[in-house]
Amino acid sequence: MAASLWKNLLQTTKDRILQILQQRRASLYIGAHGYEEELIKKKLQQFAGGSINLSKEDSGIGILTLNNPKLMNAFTGTMMLELQERVTELENWKDGKGLIIYGAGNTFCSGSDLNAVKAISNSQARWDEYVHVYAKHLNQTYEKTKSINFGYKTLLCRLPLISVALVQGKAVGGGAELTTACDFR
Numbered sequence: 001m002a003a004s005l006w007k008n009l010l011q012t013t014k015d016r017i018l019q020i021l022q023q024r025r026a027s028l029y030i031g032a033h034g035y036e037e038e039l040i041k042k043k044l045q046q047f048a049g050g051s052i053n054l055s056k057e058d059s060g061i062g063i064l065t066l067n068n069p070k071l072m073n074a075f076t077g078t079m080m081l082e083l084q085e086r087v088t089e090l091e092n093w094k095d096g097k098g099l100i101i102y103g104a105g106n107t108f109c110s111g112s113d114l115n116a117v118k119a120i121s122n123s124q125a126r127w128d129e130y131v132h133v134y135a136k137h138l139n140q141t142y143e144k145t146k147s148i149n150f151g152y153k154t155l156l157c158r159l160p161l162i163s164v165a166l167v168q169g170k171a172v173g174g175g176a177e178l179t180t181a182c183d184f185r
């Protein structure tokens with residue numbers, strides 16, 4: 001009898017845990033400050049356009065180009081994802097010494113893509129929530145700061161490369177803040 005009760009309790013507990021896990025998977029948020037990484041990435045992927053290009057020169061200088069000139073190099077969702085990939089690539093670059101960031105065309109960066117900001121603002125979660133969530137990937141101190149701009153900053157600041165923002169034309173919003181993430185501008 002006791003054994004059977006125990007078995008039932010065990011099974012019920014397992015079922016409940018599985019149920020909770022499934023619910024969490026369906027939700028953007030996990031716990032108070034955790035987030036569903038894949039959901040965030042999928043959401044950011046919906047706002048495509050532009051690119052973040054990296055060329056690594058033999059001299060040890062990396063050149064990172066913010067490339068979305070039609071929108072004054074505004075940051076789309078996919079550009080955010082690419083930024084993280086490029087920075088990871090730079091982190092692993094053994095011969096890297098310095099980094100120059102500049103914008104394609106005649107401008108630096110006009111911040112977040114306002115089309116994405118507007119689109120997301122009309123849906124369940126706001127753009128800045130996604131962006132802040134994504135900043136968590138970029139910035140381990142997210143819990144303290146909750147700011148993508150600080151996320152950019154920490155991401156670039158922690159790079160063991162001397163970084164320079166080569167600002168030509170406009171640097172607005174998140175674009176201006178990105179310049180402050182560099183050692184020189």
Ligand SMILES: CC[C@H](C(=O)O)C(=O)SCCNC(=O)CCNC(=O)[C@H](O)C(C)(C)COP(=O)(O)OP(=O)(O)OC[C@H]1O[C@@H](n2cnc3c(N)ncnc32)[C@H](O)[C@@H]1OP(=O)(O)O
Nearest residue numbers: 070071072074110111112113114115148170172173174175
């Ligand atoms: C605050 C931080 C936050 C974050 O990321 O956390 C943000 O960054 S929110 C975004 C803040 N940025 C802005 O509000 C900038 C808005 N844009 C402008 O003020 C101007 O476009 C400017 C000053 C950057 C350039 O002005 P200019 O007269 O030289 O050019 P146009 O305005 O004609 O722009 C050309 C073309 O680009 C489009 N555009 C510019 N910025 C953005 C943007 N951030 N998102 C989406 N699209 C942008 C603009 O609409 C024009 O498109 P067109 O189809 O040719 O009309």
